Amino acid sequence: MEAPLQTESESPQDSLLLQQQEDAPEIDTPLLGTSSDDTRDSQRRRWMRWYRRVVTTFTTILMDEQGTGWPVVHGIMVLAFIGTILGAILPGDPSLPTKFYRFLSNAIGYTYFMSWSVSFYPQVISNYRRKSTLGLSPDFCGLNVIGFTCYMIYNLGFYCSPAIQRQYRERNGPDAEISVQSNDVAFAVHAFCLASITFAQIGYYNGYRTQQSRPSKVIQIVASLFLAAMVSCPLLVVAVPKMQWLDYLYMLGNIKVLVTLMKYVPQVILNYKRQSTVGWSIWNIILDFTGGTLSDLQLVLDCAAMKDWTGITGNLAKLTLGSVSVIFDLIFMTQHYFLYRHSNTSSTHNSSDGENNDDNQHERTESLLQNERLPAIDEWAL
Helix, strand or coil: CCCCCCCCCCCHHHHHHHHHHHHCCCCCCCCCCHHHHHHHHHHHHHHHHHHHHHHHHHHHHHHCCCCCCHHHHHHHHHHHHHHHHHHHHCCCCCCCCCHHHHHHHHHHHHHHHHHHHHCCHHHHHHHHHHCCCCCCCHHHHHHHHHHHHHHHHHHHHHHHCHHHHHHHHHHHCCCCCCCCCHHHHHHHHHHHHHHHHHHHHHHHHCCCCCCCCCCCHHHHHHHHHHHHHHHHHHHHHHHCCCCCHHHHHHHHHHHHHHHHHHHHHHHHHHHHHHCCCCCCCHHHHHHHHHHHHHHHHHHHHHHHHHCCCHHHHCCHHHHHHHHHHHHHHHHHHHHHHHHCHHHHHHHCCCCCCCHHHHHHHHHHHHHHHCCCCCCCHHHHCC
8 A cells, every 4th residue: 555645844833833823713804895995984974973063063053043051052162162273373462471371362362253253144044044034123233234334444444544554653652553453354344244234134024114124213313323424524534634534433433332332222122022032043142242251351361461451441442342242142131031931932943853844933933023013212212
């Protein structure tokens, strides 16, 4: 009997390696391409979840009609996060004492800037979705346009006109710094555009001739006086040698102060007479309150950090305007969340259920406001 054929001799190391391979547990190897496809799908799903969360957050700020609970906290946290990122990236005020406080002041400043900038959009979107501006005071909207017109011209004049800058330094000294910056100009132009769109929506959806959307006679007279001053004073600057364009800008600043002091009163009266805040976006108030509070906080903290309170005593108008806005915002929030809460809840529903809910909400809002005589401020005039 022949001996079996001998293969190549195996070394002890090869035998040991073969034994280890035989003893190793079997592992199922996935098909080619399946692992990478699953990874890409998992990453895509994670990005889509993150994208939906971001979109939901911003649409909550812009479309939420109730303004309660987690949506408010979530929306303010997002704006604070964006303001903090901008405060960390962009340079701060070099006159502040420490690097950390420069960052803190910068973060507060950009957060209130974001809050004020976004605050105009919820009302515009609410009017568009309801196809109506009933519940929104035309007196408030008209005065708002006049106020931001003055504010826009005021900032553009100081920032863009070398002649006005020269006149300012002649009065206040050659080293006097003009505090108007490019972001002030951008905000003023942006606010004027959005205020004008809101006022135009009243005429588009309801018509200025109807009693519900026609400005009151008192406000018409006041607005006419303001507009007459804005148009006639440039003629005085040209005709009277002692008057300067700087005086004209100061006059516009005074008109803005007067407008801010009185523009909220018609909306407060309107909400009181209707016993409801339906049609008046609460997010406008929440964001305005956030911006005004942080603006005053930054002013006080900056003065305390530099141990120089002339920033407040020399600019009482800014502190006063911010405080007045905060006071009226508190009045509006009291009306919305406490005094007329049940009326608002029964007439306004969240729009997250789709287009059918939007139509139903529009019908419920119209049923509340239809045939309702919205009061003009004339009835409250002495």
